[in-house]
Amino acid sequence: MERKSFTAMDCSVAQSLEVVGEWWSMLIVRDAFLGVTRFEHFQRRLGISRNILRDRLNALVEHEVLVRAPYSQRPPRYDYRLTDKGRDLWPVLTALRQWGDRWAAPEGPPVVMVHADCGEVANAVMVCEHCGESLTYRNVLVRAGRGRPELDVERRVPEKVNR
Amino acid sequence: MERKSFTAMDCSVAQSLEVVGEWWSMLIVRDAFLGVTRFEHFQRRLGISRNILRDRLNALVEHEVLVRAPYSQRPPRYDYRLTDKGRDLWPVLTALRQWGDRWAAPEGPPVVMVHADCGEVANAVMVCEHCGESLTYRNVLVRAGRGRPELDVERRVPEKVNR
Numbered sequence: 001m002e003r004k005s006f007t008a009m010d011c012s013v014a015q016s017l018e019v020v021g022e023w024w025s026m027l028i029v030r031d032a033f034l035g036v037t038r039f040e041h042f043q044r045r046l047g048i049s050r051n052i053l054r055d056r057l058n059a060l061v062e063h064e065v066l067v068r069a070p071y072s073q074r075p076p077r078y079d080y081r082l083t084d085k086g087r088d089l090w091p092v093l094t095a096l097r098q099w100g101d102r103w104a105a106p107e108g109p110p111v112v113m114v115h116a117d118c119g120e121v122a123n124a125v126m127v128c129e130h131c132g133e134s135l136t137y138r139n140v141l142v143r144a145g146r147g148r149p150e151l152d153v154e155r156r157v158p159e160k161v162n163r
Numbered sequence: 164m165e166r167k168s169f170t171a172m173d174c175s176v177a178q179s180l181e182v183v184g185e186w187w188s189m190l191i192v193r194d195a196f197l198g199v200t201r202f203e204h205f206q207r208r209l210g211i212s213r214n215i216l217r218d219r220l221n222a223l224v225e226h227e228v229l230v231r232a233p234y235s236q237r238p239p240r241y242d243y244r245l246t247d248k249g250r251d252l253w254p255v256l257t258a259l260r261q262w263g264d265r266w267a268a269p270e271g272p273p274v275v276m277v278h279a280d281c282g283e284v285a286n287a288v289m290v291c292e293h294c295g296e297s298l299t300y301r302n303v304l305v306r307a308g309r310g311r312p313e314l315d316v317e318r319r320v321p322e323k324v325n326r
Contacts, residue, residue, distance in 0.1 A: 010273050012263025013193050013256060019267065023184045030176050033300060085266050090300040091289050092262055093176060095254040100175025101308075103248050104182065108309025110173050116302045118294035126254050129288045131281035132295075137196060137253040139279045145264075146271025 010147070019063045020089065024048060024056045026096065029082070029089050032066065037079040065089070094124050173310070182226045183252065187211060187219045189259065192245070192252050195229065200242040228252070257287050 009015075020026055027046055036042055043053050057080055060066040065086040068078045094113075101109040101123075115122045128135045172178075183189055190209060199205055206216050220243055223229040228249040231241045257276075264272040264286075278285045291298045 011190075011193070012260045012268050012273060014190060014263070015267035016259040016263035017186055017189060021184075021186045021189070023180055026180060026184070027174075027177060030174070034305070087300060088262060088265060091258040092255065094289065094298075095258045096179040097175045099251060099255055100177070100179035102251060104178035105175050105310050110175060110308055110310040111305050112308040113298075114304040114306055115291040115293060115296070115298055116304055117296055118291060120291070120293040121306070122291045122293040122298070124289035124298045125292045126257065126287035127290050127295075128278040128281060128283070128285045130278060130283040130285040132290075133278070133280055135257075135276075135278055135285070135287045137250060141277040141279055142197070142274050143277055143284070145273055145275040147268050147273040 016092075019060075019065065020092070022056065022059070024052065025060060025065075026089075026093065028053075028056055028060060029065065029086060030093055032080065032082045032086065033090065033093065037081055039078070039080075042080075060086070091124070098123055179255070182228065183255070185219065185222070187215065188223060188228075189252075189256065191216075191219055191223060192228065192249060193256055195243065195245045195249065196253065196256065200244055202241070202243070205243075223249070254287070261286055 020029065024046065028042060031042055031045055036045060039053065039057070042048075042057070043050060046053065048056075057066065057068075061068050061080070063085075064083050066080045067083050068080055071077055071079050097111070112121045113123070114120065126135045127133060183192065187209065191205060194205055194208055199208060202216065202220070205211075205220070206213060209216065211219075220229065220231075224231050224243070226248075227246050229243045230246050231243055234240055234242050260274070275284045276286070277283065289298045290296060
């Protein structure tokens with residue numbers, strides 16, 4: 001890896017980027033959510049070099065985001081499937097997609113999501129798991145958690161002062 | 164940039180990674196949400212080389228995630244503040260943080276979020292903006308959007324088949 005490791009950084013955002021912060025990783029995860037399981041199929045869709053793809057798949061398996069399951073013995077061939085840890089990346093992927101739809105898709109969203117339960121094309125919005133009301137940077141405070149009791153922050157995200 | 168550009172890739176996830184997929188970018192955005200505005204302060208918190216930090220800040224300004232506002236003329240000094248586009252990354256950051264809390268924080272979350280409206284420590288969960296019910300990979304379909312009418316996908320995310 002051509003970068004400093006974030007492992008020592010005491011932050012869950014940094015820890016997550018340690019696993020999926022590499023550019024290709026989230027696109028591999030995206031394709032896995034769309035049902036892609038095989039090396040050749042990932043390679044065709046991503047247009048990525050075989051070496052880079054092999055490295056990224058291995059790293060995702062090592063981090064238990066994907067699991068490798070043999071589907072052929074001779075020659076040895078594998079399916080790559082999302083684990084629970086990998087499936088739990090769905091909110092990250094969804095948030096990234098929606099941000100891109102809003103800020104980098106002048107022709108409109110390439111893909112939309114349909115909520116099967118209500119049948120509507122819909123975006124995901126974040127709500128508080130406790131009270132169910134809207135959760136945004138405007139109505140949260142951050143506070144030290146169990147993993148870092150000495151943290152010296154308890155603050156609201158600063159109010160908007162710019163355009 | 165030492166990588167292939169995702170610009171040509173017709174996908175909002177890829178477009179988002181084009182802007183914030185670089186490892187340091189999301190940590191800069193994280194710190195901006197925590198109120199950091201100055202080069203020296205970012206540098207101290209991130210432990211990053213000044214050249215890399217300058218490059219990343221410039222890229223974020225160029226992509227209009229941050230805006231540079233002068234606070235001193237002699238010497239010329241700037242604050243870096245989140246734009247609306249940058250603030251709209253809050254769900255991405257929150258999803259990344261929560262994933263790290265769950266899968267990479269054996270000591271517990273370094274930071275927790277308090278919902279100011281209800282006063283509880285809470286995670287964010289994703290719900291359908293239309294009906295308000297839970298939205299997960301299990302109850303969505305994806306479908307071609309305006310930006311890519313020829314897309315040949317309409318499928319539910321495959322059901323879980325592995326551990």
